[in-house]
Amino acid sequence: MSPRVTPPRRRATLSDIAVRLGVSKAAVSFALNGRPGVSEELREQVLAVAAELHYRPSSAALALGGSRADVIGLVLNRPARTLGTEAFFPELMAGIQAGLAPTHTGLQTLVVASLAEEVDAYRTWQATQRVDGVILIDPRRDDERVALVAELGLPAVQIGSHPSLDPTVPTVWVDDHEVATRLFDAMFALGHRRVGYVMGPLDLEHTELRRQAFHDCVGRYDAGTPVSVETDYSAEQSAAATLDLLRRDDRPSALVYDNDVMALAGLRVAQEEGVTVPRELSIASFDDSIAMRLVRPSITALTRDTYALGELAARTLMQVVTAAGSEAMVGSVAGMTPTLSVRESTAPSLDAQG
Amino acid sequence: MSPRVTPPRRRATLSDIAVRLGVSKAAVSFALNGRPGVSEELREQVLAVAAELHYRPSSAALALGGSRADVIGLVLNRPARTLGTEAFFPELMAGIQAGLAPTHTGLQTLVVASLAEEVDAYRTWQATQRVDGVILIDPRRDDERVALVAELGLPAVQIGSHPSLDPTVPTVWVDDHEVATRLFDAMFALGHRRVGYVMGPLDLEHTELRRQAFHDCVGRYDAGTPVSVETDYSAEQSAAATLDLLRRDDRPSALVYDNDVMALAGLRVAQEEGVTVPRELSIASFDDSIAMRLVRPSITALTRDTYALGELAARTLMQVVTAAGSEAMVGSVAGMTPTLSVRESTAPSLDAQG
Structure with missing residues (x-):
């Protein structure tokens, strides 16, 4: 150069x-x-x-009187073949589209396998003016993406756990510490003291917040050392972690899983080991899904309106797009708090009853 | 005018x-x-x-030396809030993106609630040159969409049950009659003669092909009158149909469901009715999913590589896009045939053993 x-x-x-x-x-x-x-x-x-x-290219949209692509972008950084296992993504996408509909804006999605590819997508989209803005999901610790889109001038909204620290990239947020406290508290309130937590990846911000809430609960109930296992969200790692926990001398009387697939895998292992759910073991999941309602015993889970969350994120992003170039700022917005759906898989601890 | x-x-x-x-x-x-x-x-x-x-608008792409949008479109005509219940869509989308990656082409998705909205999307996309082509899914009887995209000159590929009748719109196809015959035959081969079929909507072409295969099997095994129930693919309608079938005097000894969610709902109803699966009732599903493998008993299902199907459809569509305007024609392509994954939910009929 x-x-x-x-x-x-x-x-x-x-x-x-x-x-x-x-x-x-x-x-x-x-x-x-x-x-x-x-x-x-x-x-x-x-x-x-x-x-x-x-x-900025002189686009067809410019020539026709507008400067927009009328498309927003969503990058899904997950192994492509496992996307189908979680209900979260299609529900989020459907909600985003509902939120975009009033402005006749489309949704472009891109599945990538790494953070580097995700970052590359934002650079390319902005350089080629392919999208008017992006929705960032799965906030990480030391997340470089917010600073990147701000630097690029690419309008963006993040779905996260707290109001945004960067005023140019508002967050649609749910307080994950508070939500997790509600779930763990419910287990302790049933008398459980040996509670195990089968987690997702700890580099995701919400996993860390949930773990803090778990540790806080264990401390508040004076329940000894917190027992948690980090996994990659897969059924396989959940099954292995559950088997290990159930074969301990101080077997937990309650297990909490970070998603629905892991809860289903955990339930199966318990049944195979001859551990009766919920009499000998209570099971709960951070994610709800149709399988959580249909399996026997049905599984207690946090029910969140992912569709509404996507809709809110899309509407907020369109405000950011409209405000771009002006002095107007769009603030972070609190999303709806998930509710606890109590089902057949949780019951009072036998210790507490005895 | x-x-x-x-x-x-x-x-x-x-x-x-x-x-x-x-x-x-x-x-x-x-x-x-x-x-x-x-x-x-x-x-x-x-x-x-x-x-x-x-x-055709003089687009930015044209100005920059290409005439493409470098995006293809996929319309999902399903109730938005139920998209998350089936693994099919995210797996298909991930496969499509893998197939598009070599040509640096993106995927734009649109969730609509009716065929009219779907047709409108194709018209708008073509008029505004927003997409280079589309992938049509869920072929219907008397499907107007193929004729429409052909008339619009919008490059398209259909995912269907047989080679295309319209040479301008090739099909990536799997012989649904043959696949269904394999599943029903497996049930009759276990000695079942009272087999019930809980179907999806009959206006979808593949449902009709599966029903024909079912009737053919029942006839071949001389097993009386075929028992089938049409549903909207929901857990609720599956549960109602299952309850009705299990309370009949001539209770079926095997039930086949058109998707995974309905099979899960059917299994739960059987368990609640005290009907032991698989001893008294065999259960099988036309769709596989992670829940089919994790539930107890795990459910026998047709395993299809939806990801590979999406990849093949995308690659075929890019051939159609490249051939557009030339004399070249792209032929229909056979996709991989699903395989039967036999699991814990199917067993020999008690009638046959007795």
């Missing part, structure tokens, strides 16, 4: 990027459109220069 | 549509972009004239 060329003050064009990198306009165009025939290295250089020059 | 104006031979412009309808260019632009402030009636007129004149 030659330092002799100063960035132009007028609106940047394809030519500006081409001159800056010493390549053809066609190469820049191909790179911006993600077409084959351009090296990955050049593509990254083009995107970097485009971002630096605040390049 | 005035018959005095002949369609122009040059490339149609916004002005042509505006003149034809006697409205402003801005109104046409707003209508084409689906923005508020234009009556539904005018919007439909604009879309109709745009289609008639083969109007």
